[in-house]
Amino acid sequence: MSLDLAIFVISALVAVFGATMMIFQRNPVASVLYLILSLVGQAVLYVQLGAAFVGAVLIIVYSGAILVLFLFVIMMLNLRSSADLGEPSPPVSRFVKYFVSCLIFLELSFIIRESLGAGSTTSAGIVTMADDSFGSVESVATLLFTRYLYPFELTSVLLLSAIVGAVIIARRATEDELPPQPEKAVGPISQKTNEGQE
């Protein structure tokens, strides 16, 4: 058994193990941790396929940012076990969940079957085949800073507006900035009636 195969088997097993354990955990925090484990396994698979950049992004963005955010939310809501999540969902919504899962499974297996062997002629000749540098940091960076420089720079404007917006939404108003309060006592959210203050 070659080293390549050994790494593949181990990381694939880790990924599948993590994904399975994630579903069966009763504790949401443990569930998120298993999801991170699964993603790490998937990242190794990407690196092995030569897409080092995708692997790194998977770890940085998903494990690093999004799931840590999840963890914060779960801890902030103080969910210790599934009992804290409230009532079990009604049968209809459970049916929808299973239905959608089956649909995604079928879709994935269809795509995999199509893309294996002779079935992979869909729109051939137009999609350029991946070469060795596909998915590497260099090839992504080259595209990002030459051909796609314009959208890349545009993103910075987008981020600026998002930061400004987030500050406005999150910041608490100081005393002198509050609008003049009506005479009647109001809570933190003043109930402006729609009927107009005639």
Next chain:
Amino acid sequence: MDFQLPPYDLKMMLPEIFLFLWALVVFTFDLLTNRKKETAIGYLTLVGILITGVLLAFTGYGRGFGNMFFNDPMARFFKIIFLGAAFMAVGSSFGILKQRIRNHRGEYFGLILLSTVGMMFLASSQELLSLYIGLELTTIPLFVLAAFYKDDKLSVEAGIKYFIVGAFSSALLLYGISFLYGMSGTTDIVQMKINLAITHLTFTNIGMTLVIAVVTMLAGIGYKLGLPPFHQWVPDVYEGSPTPVAAFLSIGSKAAGLVAFAKIFVNGLSAFHGPEMLPNDWGQLVALMAILAMVLGNTVAIWQTNIKRMLGYSSIAQAGYIMIGMVTMNVYGLSSVAFYMFAYMFANMGAFAIVTVFEDKTGSTQIASYRGLSKSAPGLSLTLAIFLLSLAGIPPLAGFLAKYYVFAAAVEKANSADSASWLYWLVGVGLITTVFSLYYYANIIKQMYFSREDSPYKIPVSAPAMMVIAICLIGVILFGVWPEPILQFAGDIPASFGFIAR
């Protein structure tokens, strides 16, 4: 590995860059003056928009960044609409700055400018990636603007609703775009058109993947435009958000969605239009949405008691009329859409400006509180009546010509080919629902003029708001009787989309 930058020409995007920098100036000015000069900052913003307009006039046609940035007649026409909408939204915001918004005034105006920058970039993008980022840049400041009354439950609700719907629809659009990229191997719209045509010819049937792409992208853009069945957010957001923001949403955001639609569907997927292209036909799908929009928007608007909600439903209906022009894939289609949007801008911004002025004074947006307004504020009532009649499409106002050109374009197309006869249905529904729409527009006029009660309100109009109302009034009347210059300008648009007059 050799690195080659695409040839870039920053001159082409001078207006956008200037407006972006001006937004930063507005932010900073507010901080430097200790957030005290609320009127000065408004005028500063207006001046910035005017200068951008002048710069736009001196920027020629051409491409700016490889193939990515494109200044064509369509881009220029819609940039004028975006700047006009921003100008009028800012101009009618002076009242709420005095009363409601005590903090973040600079950010309020700066975000309007940033959103406008996004729209302008969107109008010039010739490629799916920058188109998507432009659309995001348009909507993200609008989420914040919708929730700008942080102490008002309705406004916060509007902000959250708009945020969730907006994020969801962007995700859907991006999902569809990723399918298109997968099928064509490029994000350039013109190249994509060619590649898809080759694939379609080679395999004769491009299959279900394009159907998924079309449906998800239609849903994404449908949310942005407020086309049924993706319209539920519109009235709630219009009602809750600050009135000038609602006005800006109804014109700027809608025009941005239209541009995105025109670029992706009318240009990129132009081959997949018409009943013979089933199941990949997007034309009839959009026609269905347009019919739903006209019927639903115009009928539900009748029962509204809040004027902002009513204008929200009216904007759903107007989107339906505009989509008639979009699915008419001939020389007149796109130019009629552009003219419609131009005329709609004046009428709708004007109506919203008067609603804003009225709300500033009375705090009410109920239709009932407009009773007898003609006695206490005759000038304002008359102008509001003119704007509403233009929205309904009564000659000789601009709204009538707008509807006329859209219907005429569709009839011309339906006459030209048997396979396009389904467009007659669209025009028929449009004509019937226009009659419905007259009812709820005229209802407000009835309240103002034919009510026995006397209105207790004297409505003071500030100078900037007066200016906005005057511009809108002139636009609605002038372009109703003399539409030639706009028509000539709009007539250039279809050529850059490949529609050549026979």
